[in-house]
Amino acid sequence: MSSAIEEVLNRYGEGGRDQLIPILQAVQEADGHLSRAAVMAVARHLRLPPSKVFGVATFYNQFRFQPKGRFHVQVCRGTACHVKGSAAVLESLKRALKIEAGQTTKDGLFSLEVVACIGACGLAPVIAVNGEFHAGVAPDRVTGILNAYRRRAK
Numbered sequence: 793m794s795s796a797i798e799e800v801l802n803r804y805g806e807g808g809r810d811q812l813i814p815i816l817q818a819v820q821e822a823d824g825h826l827s828r829a830a831v832m833a834v835a836r837h838l839r840l841p842p843s844k845v846f847g848v849a850t851f852y853n854q855f856r857f858q859p860k861g862r863f864h865v866q867v868c869r870g871t872a873c874h875v876k877g878s879a880a881v882l883e884s885l886k887r888a889l890k891i892e893a894g895q896t897t898k899d900g901l902f903s904l905e906v907v908a909c910i911g912a913c914g915l916a917p918v919i920a921v922n923g924e925f926h927a928g929v930a931p932d933r934v935t936g937i938l939n940a941y942r943r944r945a946k
Contacts, residue, residue, distance in 0.1 A: 796822035797830050801837045809838055816849055825856040861896045861903035863941045865889075866920045870909035877930070878917035882906065884931035885919070888938055901945060902938070 800818045804811055819830050826849055835842040849855045867882045889902050896903040912918045915927035926937055
């Protein structure tokens with residue numbers, strides 16, 4: 793167990809199961825994701841079956857089970873973005889990166905997340921990469937956007 797996880801668990805003391813979600817949030821913030829070891833440690837700490845902890849964590853889409861990539865790509869699927877074609881943008885990203893939403897590329901360069909609304913409806917369809925917005929994204933622009941970040945990585 794990492795020292796970051798240990799520190800979080802110590803901060804919550806002998807908390808009960810009502811603190812499961814705040815503990816998971818704190819562990820993810822400290823460690824970047826919820827590893828198998830983290831889920832097991834939280835389960836032991838709260839005296840819960842690991843399956844219960846994992847069940848709660850998988851129910852909420854805020855929790856990640858893989859670390860974020862160096863470039864975290866968020867695809868807005870809100871109403872305005874949906875109407876303007878964000879489903880096709882998402883499919884193009886998945887093909888280009890060879891991953892599904894919630895995953896990270898093998899090289900650790902990109903991770904992909906679907907969000908309900910990014911709050912930039914007037915720019916639809918929108919993707920954000922590490923908080924940098926790309927407006928009016930069409931599927932045929934995806935490769936160029938990703939290549940620009942690949943160049944930055946070098």
